[in-house]
Amino acid sequence: MGQLLKLFKLLNADVSPMQIAAGIAMGMILGFTPLWSLHNLLTLFIICMFRINTSAVLVSFAVFSGFAYLLDPVFIQTGEFILAYPELKPLWTSLYQQDIWRLAHFNHTLLMGSLAVSLVLWLPLLFIARLLIIQYRERIMTWVLKSKVVQALKASKWYSSIQAAASVAGLSK
Amino acid sequence: MxxxxxxxxxxxxxxxxxxxxxxxLFAASFIKWGIESSGESAFNAKVNVNSVKLNYSPLSIAINGMTVGDESEAMVNLFEFERAAVSVDFWKLMMGQVIVKDLDLQGLAFGTTRKASGLLVKKSGSQAGDEDSISDDVKEGLKEVAEKAPDAKTLLAREPLKTDAAYKTLTESIAQKKTYWADVEKTLPNKDAVKLYEQQVKALFEGDIKSVQDFEQRKKKLDQLKQDMKADRLALSQAKDQLKEDRVALKQQFSTLKNAPKADYEHLKSKYGLNAGGIANISGLLFGAEIGNYSHTFLHWYNKAQPFIARAEAMKKEGEADEPVRAKGRFIRFYEKNPQPDFIIQKADLSLLTPQGTIQAKAKDITHQQALINRPTTIQLTADQLDNIHGFSSDIILDYRQEPGLSTATFDVAKLVIADQKISGSNKLALTLQLATGVINGSAKLSEGVVTAQINNQFNQAQFKSSGQSSMAREVGAAIEGIHDFDLNIAVKGAVDELDISIKSNIDNKLKSAFKGRLSAKKKEWQANLDKALNERLSGYLTKVDPNLGLGDGKGFSENIGQLDNLLKSQLTDYTAQQKAKAKKEADAKKAEAKKKADAEKAEAKRKADAEKAKQKDKAKNKLKSLF
Structure with missing residues (x-):
């Protein structure tokens, strides 16, 4: 909930929409693919090294992990298709001879399928998320902030305590 | 930015x-938890590990004190070991393959007692003992040996005899037929019925026919009577035929009864045969109990191993499956120069603790994917010194590279010492092998759940001791005591849960020759007694059986049929003919009367003429007399 609140604040703050969108896109990779895989070490490295919003990564990771439970069969089918694709077989065979690729579990159907889907969706998701954030800030943010629900939330003790906690943690603007 | x-x-x-x-920091604890949780799901029983120590260079795991419960017995371990050192290929492990380079397992023991229940879930009572074991059957057979060749009276009382069965069949058939014919005879026309027909026919023929109508009425009644008589005749005829058939059937059963004692005699003679051939299977009955126990033990462990074999098969098939496993995915294999299975123990050294001593085992290539390495799993067992066993060695090959899989085993025991081995504990014939030394070798195959095994035993310096109650038991005991060298060849074949065990031994031949001489006299006496007893039984039965087999002779039926046939011949002539006949009869009567009258008159005239003639003659005579 804290992360969600933080994301909500970020959306409303002047953090670059691209940073948030990149966080959502990277979170999707973490969420869709098996977590304890070698490629996620690289994903984590990219998240740390580049100015990608980590809160967006964490929220996106949680959301896309939930979707992954539903989409796993699709990922497996996709992985089966890719790994069995005749034109690609020589490539997979050559990769199979190298320990580093074996270590990356590239030949696992779920990993291959989910990673392939994630990579295909990564760029569209990046731009769509960026566009939506911009649109949100321009059109919805004001309306949302004025909405009765948000006003009621802001007036609640719960919000105050979260706000206080966020201040202590240096999260508040 | x-x-x-x-x-x-x-x-x-x-x-x-x-x-x-x-x-x-936590890998060791994590591995310990992993072993326990995955072990519990694999064995469906509690798995406990004392401690796990992890070394990183090279990667090796030392597991101390592991116990695995037996899901079928709460207070028994399926197995336990004191220490296991596992050397694992780290890189392959990271790639999802468990390549155990070396496994050193010390203090492995099966079926040990637990201090606390090893069950994960509460189970109902053990099913052990619900079914008769093979050894129980053999023990029953052994009991029979001790009770072999009882006297004829006991034998006839105990054995199911064909004579008894034939008598029972005959008496039941007679009783059944009696009831049947009693019911049938009630429906058939008896003498009274035939007499009634006679009276009715006679009544129709009595008196004058007064008119055409009267004639037709009588004729109609006669026809009706004839119809009834014909039906009754048919019933009688059919009954007569059936009675004849029943008599033949009963006679056949009677004949069977008369011949049954002979068949019984032959059967009992061969079964209890006080001949040498009759005890030819005595070795099977003597040693069958012990061998039955071994086969029972084999079956026990096979049943325990079966779920794990099935799981290994399932894992193997899973790896080869064309269809992906939903939501889990799978590793796709591509060509590689030196393929390795997903799981393999390349080399294992085990020390197996048994009640008889320690057996050393060396295994190679333990994997469920043998086809990948194109090598079967091999296990070598050796034990230099076990209790009473010297120089035990066994080679086991588990080859599942192709379907169907084949497991083969060969084993040798250089010297087996048997001391005070009770073979038969029966009070009728107690037999103990006090001392013997033996050499054993054997081979076994298991494929598709079917076992084929041959075990050859050669025993020397054997000293049997026996005691028996009956003279027969004593005879058997004495003959066995005279045997000091014998072989015992055991052939096993069949499905693992239905093993057909055949035991052959030259002990049979030795007993056969020993018994030939000893039993010849007794044989004759016993056979004569048996023959006599059977014949007495037959005589007893024959006196009880009705000579007519409970059936009539059918004469009554024949008499009634004859009378009915006569009655059926009766004919009623028509009215005109009857009138003519009457007129003729009257004319004939009148004619006869006139003739009678004329004859009388003629006779009177003749009498008178004769009288006149006599009178004239007398008169002339008198006249003549008067002349003189």
């Missing part, structure tokens, strides 16, 4: 370091 944040590298390094540090 800068794209790269260098402090992120520090964060990344810290995260990675934290992951590796956690792994380093």
């Amino acid at each position: 800068k794209m790269i944040r260098w402090q992120g590298f520090l964060a990344f390094s810290l995260i990675v370091a934290a992951i590796f540090l956690s792994f380093y």
Whole structure:
């Protein structure tokens, strides 16, 4: 909930929409693919090294992990298709001879399928998320902030305590 | 705005370091938990590990004190071991393959007692003992040996005899037929019925026919009577035929009864045969109990291993499956120069603790994917010194590279010492092998659940001791005591849960020759007694059986049929003919009367003429007399 609140604040703050969108896109990779895989070490490295919003990564990771439970069969089918694709077989065979690729579990159907889907969706998701954030800030943010629900939330003790906690943690603007 | 944040590298390094540090610190605990939880799901019983120690260079795991419960027995371990050192290929492990380079397992023991229940879930009572074991059957057979060749009276009382069965069949058939014919005879016309027909026919023929109508009425009644008589005749005729058939059937059964004692005699003679051939299977009955126990033990462990074999098969098939496993995925294999299975123990050294001593085992290539390495799993067992066994060795090959899989085993025992081995504990014939030394070798195959095994035993310096109650038991005991060298060849074939065990031994031949001489006299006496007893029984039965087999002779039926046939011949002539006949009869009567009258008159005239003639003659005579 804290992360969600933080994301909500970020959306409303002047953090670059691209940073948030990149966080959502990277979170999707973490969420869709098996977590304890070698490629996620690289994903984590990219998240740390580049100015990608980590809160967006964490929220996106949680959301896309939930979707992954539903989409796993699709990922497996996709992985089966890719790994069995005749034109690609020589490539997979050559990769199979190298320990580093074996270590990356590239030949696992779920990993291959989910990673392939994630990579295909990564760029569209990046731009769509960026566009939506911009649109949100321009059109919805004001309306949302004025909405009765948000006003009621802001007036609640719960919000105050979260706000206080966020201040202590240096999260508040 | 800068794209790269260098402090992120520090964060990344810290995260990675934290992951590796956690792994380093908690890996042993994690592995211990992993072994226990995966073990419990595999064996469906409690799995406990005392401690796990992890070494990183080279990667090896030492597991101390592991017990695996037996899901079928709460207070028994399926197995336990004191220490296991496992050397694992780290890189392959990271790639999802468990390549155990070396496994050193010490203090492995099966069926040990637990201090606390090993069940994961509460189970109902053990099913052990619900079914008769093979050894129980053999023990029953052994009991029979001790009770062999009883006297004829006991034998006839105990054995199911064909004579008894034939008598029972005959008496039941007679009773059944009696009831049947009693019912049938009630429906058939008896003498009274035939007499009634006679009276009715006679009544029709009595008196004058007064008119055409009267004639037709009588004729109609006669026809009706004839119809009834014909039906009754048919019934009688059919009954007569059936009676004849029943008599033949009963006679056949009677004949069977008369011949049954002979068949009984032959059967009992061959079964209890006080001949040498009759005890030819005595070795099977003597040693069958012990061998039955071994086969029972084999079956026990096979049944325990079967779920794990099935799981290994399932894993193997899973690896080869064309259809993906939903939501889990699978590793796709591609060509590689030196393929390795997903799981393999390349080399294992085990010390197996048994009640008889320690057996050393060396195994190679333990995997469920033998086809990948194109080598079967091999196991070598050796034991230099076990209780009473010297020089035990066995080679086991589990070859599942192709379907169907084949497991083969060969084994040798250089010297087996048997001391005070009770063979038969029966009070009728107690037999103990006090001392013997033996050499054993054997081979076995298991494929598709079917076992084929041949075990050859050669025993020397045997000293049997026996005691028996009956003279027969004593005879058997004495003959066995005279045997000091014998072989015992055991052939096993069949499905693992339905083993057909055949035991052959030259002990049979030795007993046969020993018994030939000893029993010849008794044989004759016994056979004569048996013959006599059977004949007495037959005589007893024959006196009880009705000579007519409970059936009539059918004469009554024949008489009634004859009378009915006569009655059926009766004919009623028509009215005109009857009138003519009457007129003729009257004319004939009148004619006869006139003739009678004329004859009388003629006779009177003749009498008168004769009288006149006599009178004239007398008169002339008198006249003549008067002349003189």
